Amino acid sequence: MRLSDVDQLFVPDAVAVFGASDREGSVGAMVYRNVLAGGFKGPCYPINPKYETVDGQPCWKDLAALDKHVDLALIATPAEAVPGILDQCGEFGVRAAVVHSAGFSEQGDRGSALQERLVEAARRNRIRVLGPNCLGVMRPSHGLNATFGNELPRAGNVALVSQSGAVCTAMLDRSGPRRLGFSAVVSLGAAADVDFGDILDYLALDPQTQSILLYVEGVRDARRFMSGLRAAARLKPVVVVKTGRHPAGSRAARSHTGAWVGSSEVFRAVLERGGAVQVERLAQLFAAAQVFGAGRRLAGNRIAVVTNGGGPGVLAADRAVDHGLILSELTEATRAKLEEALPDHWSHGNPVDVMGDGSAQRYRDALEACLADEGIDGVIALMAPLATSDPTTVAKEVIEVAKKTRKPVLTCWMGESRVAEAQGLFAEHGVPHFESPEVAVDAMSFLAEQRRNRMLLMQSPGPLSQQLGPDIEGARLIIEGVMAEGRKVLGSIEAKAVLSAFRINSTQAVLARSPNEALIAAESLGFPVVIKINSPDIRYKSDVDGVRLGLSDAQSIRRAYTELTERAQKLRPQAQIQGVTVEHMVPTRAARELMVKVVRDPIFGPVISFGAGGTDMQVLEDKALGLPPLNAFIIQTMIEHTRVARLMGAYSNMPPMNRQALSRILQRVSEMVCELPEIIELEINPLIGNDLDVIAVDARIQVDYPPPQMPVYGHMAIHPYPQHLIERVPLPDGTDLTIRPIRPEDAQMEQDFVRGLSDQTKYFRFMQTIKELSPEMLVRFTQIDYDREMALIGVIRPQGEEGVGPEQEVGVARYMAHPGGDTCEFAIVVSDASRRRGIGARLMRSLMQNARNKGLRIMEGEVLSANSRMLALVKSLGFRIETDRNDPTVKLVSKVL
Template sequence: MGQHYLKPLFAPKSVAVFGASDQTDSVGKIVFHNMLQSGYQGALYPINPNHPKIQGHQSYASIAQIPEPVDLAIIATPPHSVPDIIEECGKHNVKAAVIITAGFGEAGAAGIKLERAVLENAKRYNIRLIGPNCLGVMRPDIGLNATFNHGSANTGNLAFVSQSGALCTAILDWAKSNDVGFSSVISMGSSIDVDFGEILDYLVSDVATQSILLYIEGIRNARSFMSAIRAAAQFKPVILVKVGRHSVSSKAAMSHTASLVGSDDAFDAAVRRAGVVRVQTVTQLFSVAKALSCGFHPTGNRLAIVTNGGGPGVMATDIAADLGLVMAELTDTTINQLNQTLPGTWSHGNPVDIIGDAQADRYRHAVKACLEDPNVDGVLTILTPQAMTRPLEAANAVIELSNQYSKPLIACWMGGTQVEESRRLFNHAKKPSFRTPEPAVEVFSFLSEYYQNQKLLIQVPGPLSHHLEPDVEGARMVIEAALQDRRKVLNEMESKALLSAFHIPVAKTLIARSPNEALQIALELGFPVAMKINSPDITHKTDAGGVILNLTNAQAVPAAYHEMLDSVRQYRPEARIDGVSIEPMVVKPNGRELMVGVTNDPVFGPVITFGAGGTMVEVMGDRSVALPPLNSFLVKDLIQGTHVAKMLGAFRHMPAVNMDALESLLLRVSEMVCELPMLMEMDINPLIADEHGALAADARVVVAFRTPSADRYAHMAIYPYPSHLVSNWQLSDGSNIVIRPIRPEDAELEQVFVRELSEESRYFRFMNSIQELSQAMLVRFTQIDYSREIALLAVRETHGRNAEKMEVEVGVARCATNPDGESCEFAIVIADNMHGKGLGSKLMTALMDAARERGLKVMQGEVLSQNSHMLKLMKNLGFTIEPSKEDDSIKSVYKLL
């Protein structure tokens, strides 16, 4: 796609500073001074109509007087002047602007009106904006310091993006004294135009950036944010701080789930799925970034501790346990190695106490043995300065080992003066080191979390993961009927009908509207039975006296009916009552009471929660939260995130729960969330699971009308695997071809396909002499974010050496949405032995249909001029073919969809 469209913003060849000034302490003076002092190599123009010179440089009254093109405008003028400045910039073909000025949306109605005018003018001329009300933008490697910060930043490989300008200034001040450098510092301000999503897109392709740090106060566009942050995290570590973790407000929740799950839970679930590390403090932000920049490859949460002091080792062990880390169990081989090199009084276990008189050799042998132990995922080595200790030599030994192994190796040199030189050595070597065990163990916990979250990142689950398809249309009819009755809360019969449509086992339930009906139903179902109030106004039935369990005979039923209605009317006299529900008592002696819920976060949309169930659910607060869609891996992770997970295995006299049934039920709930946009809240509580399966004993569902969208998954932050794009096609020789969206597990299939292409086909596809795909390219091509891309494989089924069925890739077509949101760029390649069989036309037609379904209007691409077969295909499909404006050897092709 050529250079990134935000390049004029972050790598401008020329900059104009509106409001540049000589006035002491004015923002315009500081910004222009910073640009001069930072060594910016491009053309720099101060604009101020009141002064012919600014800080010794020729000033211009307006941008119209500047004879050369200007890429970027920095605006530090009063807010009422900004709309006209953007208009002038548009006429001068300026591509981007950073609006430092405050006084817009945050300043009330007048400010909102100004902000709207700025945005309208910018969109009319296609000018991209950072701000307003921001510190500005820094790119130290090109000398761009378009901020009013007092001072510049060191050049480095960290990109820092912040919604707080004040925090930027504090961090920049801290970074100077801690030898931390940046590729970019971006203060977003109000972000009325360019937001996190587009900035992350740029930083992914920025070669100067190795890690991305984010300070977040809130997210506006969840789909854009999730799409961009997941794409970024595939290639570069992303570490973030999110403030506002605790909400001081409360709401009247219509379900248990909604009262249990807050916005921070949803945010946390979102960033875990994105493969991102979330930390709590700015210090942790940079400590984790430093650790990840060392080339460590985290692989788990099993920690080994090597220490010359027993007390610090125990302290670190306690912290590890608090953080949910596992103290590694050393293998017999490691123990034997340590016995040979350590004194007989060593601890003979983990923590590895190498005794107070340990010298550098002892550290070297002990740390090396632990790093080579397959049961160890990382090592924390602690030194306390004792009479015999030589901290600097031990530090050198640890640094040497850190350069030889990819496992995380973290140092904690405790003390002051005696270890100061060692700390400088660690800093110079860019190795993580700490003064106390607490932050050292914390960093390892974040590294292990990063490893786990990276596994969550590559999951691309489909909305329909079962062979037995749900009755989606029937479920929608149930919801629509309730909404036509102007009801948002489904009754128990409707709720269970919804679950049944997705093949979730439910307890049979019938409604009785008189004591006599209740008796007849109880006799039909068989005793014992349970009776529950049927009211759209009562969420928590037990609290209202609306649940009576274990009715064992006919005489008890009419009496229970009257007792229940009297109790409910006394508790909630205004509640509408539509009889009672009768269902068989669920008698499961080995059953565990669980809860599965759904709620809708205002930013991230549907959220699924799992945890302990029953009447004490809100008091216990045991729940784990995940963003749909889910697959088996994600469901297991959701379950393991709860305390009740420990009760699902065999213990005492109880056999283990049927985990396959429980996981299947959670997958079904994920399907419901994907396919039913009108599902707003749901409680399945209790869900009773035992060795035989899982049964929804009670359910409550809240629905709401949503405006229909061309995007069937517009309600979701993470786009599911588009299984509806799977199709079958038959060649003229009768062999079957399956066309389906690509999956992460297709990496090997894709590698073999590219490797077996002819040299000419590879050249025509990649426009260079690539032999096979790198690991990064494989990840890029198979871990697709289907909200912004489509990749369709054509595969043919064949048989392997042992007669097992296997797939062979015979073609692939893909397209990526352009930043305008209306067009996309495509690529296609067909196996050499499939040329001339119509597969290219079939794949391209399927790709165009999928793009059209997304609302895209134009498909475009580039074809080498000598690729006659592709140009013929494009002509047959109705594409317009034109010479490329940039390269005579390339043809530009496009088609209106």
């Protein structure tokens, strides 16, 4: 199966430059010369009807006149000509294009209409287009410089993807002296077609790329961005700098790229869930490029600092605390080594100060002792150019030690002239070097954050709980009833009914429209009670002093009703006052006031926040954000990110809070926003927690109709586990077969399944000889994006002497949708022992139905001509079979769904 259709942007065999010319300073001239100067080994054809030759080479007026195969078109013509050029490229089989031309969406309505024509032409001709208004693309190892910018940088293992061509040129210029090499450089420009998601898909499986840097101004398609980000971050570090964090920057980014800019808080949550690391400045992005380019990873967040001066060590220590890095306690064995190697007046702790008169050997001994300590995950080596120091000799010793360890060693030789030679040695030998102790610590923190966020990425919430599962249909009917009345805000009683449908404990509320009804409700519930104003137009009851607590007699009930309703009418004369709700008073013993809130981000969909609750929540601003779907690990991470988490333990005679009950509520809220796209906003505040339980005291839910024809889970940036696709099918021999989407925890079962296939079956499936799935393939096959791909596995539970055994995989069928179109590519394999039981046909029918429901129109695949069983299967399912004109050993099969 093809995993990317943008490969011709990076590794074309032949290139054509539309708009190539001899006019000095023109984009076409610069692009053409850069391709020739970069060392591209294939032919590069200039296309321009105005010229017979360009740069002394023959120039053709169009592709028809050229009559040669072209893989990649570089277009630097006026914007109006671009759609016609794409039609020409489609006619002659060109599959990728870079549009350097400006004059599209940045030029108002006329430009936007022209960009729409460009996209239509690209889709019509099945061409992937980078741009418009972009610098271009570089592939140093391929000698490809398809830009009008810098010289080609040195080849390396870092990929840079940016919405700004200027940022690309600045990063490349800075990389030269540091000897940082790149596997690819991509300027997205307006990203009308090829976007972050497409490039990340390619780089995720690119063997030349070991880490990825992103400069993001805005995101247009949240689902594609998240899909590509998660696919890449599962396999390699991804570092992101995001501009537009403040309103002024957001406006500038919007005008620059035309991409929408989401909330900075939400975007940070997106990156955490996507497994990426966020930095705030370009200098930090470059630091991240160095540290991740060195290929070292941090096993934990415990570090040591080795320095020849106390001041730099203190600077590093302070910065480490800011980032949550731990300065490790040295073990007794490490202390003994240091006592032997260092003078009596060394620092006797971490940071390890080898003193200003420390020799190169002394520095080396200290560094080796720290790296040998099992309680230290990485070391930062600092040096100030004191009169008694020899920076170059010490640097050589550090380089030798760094080569012998897998732990990261980051360096900072402070100063300029006296340390220049040492800095050059670090760059030459690939040891990360930074300009200040603080930046060195920043870089180490990026390693720690990447490890932590990757753990979040690997969390994949499973199906909804089947035991006491939510009443989704009941909750939906309540919401539909409210909207049918023309309302968009649920009343307090309706909101709590929806919570109850999702098994969230809440206080029972009784609506009272008169003082007497309030008294009857209080007597029925039992004193003491709470009375709250009931109005869909009043967001926060505290705004109108609309709550009375602990009422315990008839007179106070009647008086409170009158006071609440009159005060609300006075302060909010336009509000519709529906009376009050009467609720039983929640015991305040050992209570913590919490809050859960859901908002709908315009880019990334539902976002869940958790933190301190009550009337002071807006002032305290104590909250942590998470993107649903959530699971227990993600929930606990969110809780620990808040200050109120410190109050959940035992203190001041307060018993510890029931955190398990809190986790259940957050899990239920996650399920609610996944299953009910009608919910636009939800707030549970306060959420009262004590040692026994956690209960929702007040709730507000705002709803609206979802867009027509929105697919299942189309309102979310991360597609939840598609539980509705689980089906149980009896096979003709009486065996019960379960067909379900694959999950990450199926990795070992998938590996065992592939190992158990015969060599011939493996060859038929993968079209190459393999023994088992590589770690990268295993991640790719089991941690899938359910929105654009599907893998349905068939599992059985063998019956043994000890009863029903664990699940055993007997077959898998998968498809991947081609970006921007209605076509998908499929693959299927059934275990050798399970043939002739109808499993393959059943899996394929389920797979085709799922693709059809996703709006895909054509399913296609490649089958080896020798694979007669597979050819017979697809023929029985109505697939069309043709011989591949380029390879007679392969059959191309396709079916209109």
